[in-house]
Amino acid sequence: MYIAYHDLRGSNISKFRKQYYLADISPSAGYMHSGYPVVTQLDVSDPTYQQFFFNYTSLITLGQWGAFHEVGHNMQRSWWTPSGTGEVTNNIFSLKATQMALGKSPKYAPWLSGQKSKAKTYLLNPSFSTWKSEPGIALMIYAQVIEDYGWEVAKRVFTWYETNDSSKYPTDDQGRIDLFWARYSLEAGEDLSPLLTKWGIPYTSAMTNLTSSLPAYTQKVDLFAP
Numbered sequence: 001m002y003i004a005y006h007d008l009r010g011s012n013i014s015k016f017r018k019q020y021y022l023a024d025i026s027p028s029a030g031y032m033h034s035g036y037p038v039v040t041q042l043d044v045s046d047p048t049y050q051q052f053f054f055n056y057t058s059l060i061t062l063g064q065w066g067a068f069h070e071v072g073h074n075m076q077r078s079w080w081t082p083s084g085t086g087e088v089t090n091n092i093f094s095l096k097a098t099q100m101a102l103g104k105s106p107k108y109a110p111w112l113s114g115q116k117s118k119a120k121t122y123l124l125n126p127s128f129s130t131w132k133s134e135p136g137i138a139l140m141i142y143a144q145v146i147e148d149y150g151w152e153v154a155k156r157v158f159t160w161y162e163t164n165d166s167s168k169y170p171t172d173d174q175g176r177i178d179l180f181w182a183r184y185s186l187e188a189g190e191d192l193s194p195l196l197t198k199w200g201i202p203y204t205s206a207m208t209n210l211t212s213s214l215p216a217y218t219q220k221v222d223l224f225a226p
Contacts, residue, residue: 001068001097005075008096008151010159019071034073034090040066059101065111068097079161080180082173084132091139092154095146106143107223115140116224126200140223141199147221149188156187178207185211192217 006013020037023045044053044067051058053067072090081089095106106112115136122130122137131138146154160183161169170176181203185192191211196203 001100002071004096004100005071005093008093008155008158009075009077010155010162019074034070036074038067038070038074040070061102062110063098063101065094065098065109068094071097077161078171078176079166079169080158080176082176085135085138087135088138088142091135092142092146095139095143096151106146107221109143112136112139112143120224123198126198128200128202131200141195141201144195144219144221144223145184145188145192147223148219153184153187157184160187174202174204175206177201178204182207182210185214185217190215190217195219 002019003013006016017036022037022039023043024039044051046052047054051062051064051066053064058064069091072093073086075093076086076090095109095112098109098111099105102108118134119137119140122134157180170179181192181196181201185207191208191214193203193208193211194217
């Protein structure tokens, strides 16, 4: 999983510390938290527990969302994580790990599937403030572009960030949004501004100046279809 995460992000794993999990009677924050090591409760080390880390049947049917999620935090970059999405962009990596474990594309990830009813309701009246406050809803647009264009496009986007001069990246939230979705549009070959409008995510001319010459986005995969 950790190798796949670095591959997706376009980072050289040899330059980063190894990732460990530590089962502890009293994690310092909540049930499980990110860091080196990721610390979790003792139950995951109990072979009789359904979410026992080495329960293969559970892994290939349910995944290990919590474990995937926390390592995802260790992979996040502020460059493409605007305020309010700290519990969202890490889950791009959770989707990757879940696909590896279950052998199914992101739309079928059990955790994401549990958010679909709420997301459908949200789309009737999208609002950026609501989008930022609901990680399950916010993750949907990332799952959409992964379903539409595949993981290779996502990898090219993240690799672009890893291999260019980060001192030149925007540090304000709108700038981060504009650059990320402009870059994604360029790698995908379609202007994604209609998709952002659908999900209530604001963008400015800083994005569209780079994407307006591209064909407009068209949906390839219905996230909500069975």
